[in-house]
Amino acid sequence: MIYLVEDDESIRELVVYTLKSQGLDAKGFERPSLFWKELEKQVPSLILLDVMLPEEDGISILKKLRTRPDTRKLPIIMLTAKGSEYDVVMGLDSGADDYIPKPFRMMELISRIKAALRRAEDKGAEEYRLENLYVCPVRHVVTVDQEPVTLTLKEYEMLCLLLKNSGMVLSRTQLLNQIWGYEFDGESRTVDVHIRTLRQKLGSAGDLIETVRGVGYKIGR
Numbered sequence: 001m002i003y004l005v006e007d008d009e010s011i012r013e014l015v016v017y018t019l020k021s022q023g024l025d026a027k028g029f030e031r032p033s034l035f036w037k038e039l040e041k042q043v044p045s046l047i048l049l050d051v052m053l054p055e056e057d058g059i060s061i062l063k064k065l066r067t068r069p070d071t072r073k074l075p076i077i078m079l080t081a082k083g084s085e086y087d088v089v090m091g092l093d094s095g096a097d098d099y100i101p102k103p104f105r106m107m108e109l110i111s112r113i114k115a116a117l118r119r120a121e122d123k124g125a126e127e128y129r130l131e132n133l134y135v136c137p138v139r140h141v142v143t144v145d146q147e148p149v150t151l152t153l154k155e156y157e158m159l160c161l162l163l164k165n166s167g168m169v170l171s172r173t174q175l176l177n178q179i180w181g182y183e184f185d186g187e188s189r190t191v192d193v194h195i196r197t198l199r200q201k202l203g204s205a206g207d208l209i210e211t212v213r214g215v216g217y218k219i220g221r
Helices: 009-021 032-039 058-065 085-093 106-122 153-164 172-180 189-208
Strands: 002-005 026-029 046-050 076-080 098-101 128-130 133-136 141-144 209-212 216-219
Touching: 002 009, 002 032, 009 026, 009 106, 026 032, 046 058, 046 106, 058 076, 076 106, 098 106, 106 172, 128 153, 133 153, 133 189, 141 189, 153 172, 153 189, 153 216, 172 189, 172 216, 189 209, 189 216
Parallel strands: 002 026, 002 046, 046 076, 076 098
Antiparallel strands: 128 133, 133 141, 209 216
8 A cells, every 4th residue: 555645636646546557556645634544544555745735744744754663664755846955855864765856757656666665675585695795684784704895775776686586687677677766767887887886895795796798687596
């Protein structure tokens, strides 16, 4: 179940309709009070939250959700007409998983919702061990020869995705779509650059990531 808190009726109805057409169950709420009431009955798998709302603003709602044990780790995506860098940073610093300024493309929204849901599932994944490489998604820990390795978010997500699909070859397009969460407008070289820096940071474990010429990358047999 996905909850959408949006006071604009046309946007609310369109998003809920599109989510349902993609096989995702959803409910829309015009006011925060209605949302809070429904939350006591059922906790959703993801929340779409507008910033400019009657009764209380989205940032305030977000901060409250992050203090509750039942919603502290819930994926939350902010939807708002505010698109300045300050507003984006404010939303992300307050605990948002993603921030999408209006107007947005519906299929991009769907892709980013699915990406957020995948990341939430990955956080509950078991530990990964491969030779001298160790990754614990729950604690967000990566070590090589028991020494901690610091990765960027994209490098970390790419490593987890490769490990989750150990032995399978993932194409550059697959990596772009799943890591970035939507159809990437740039070049596929973005993947190559991230793989290169990931290998460098992993040191002796970097060779575990294999290049499959003309296709993509894989890790493990």
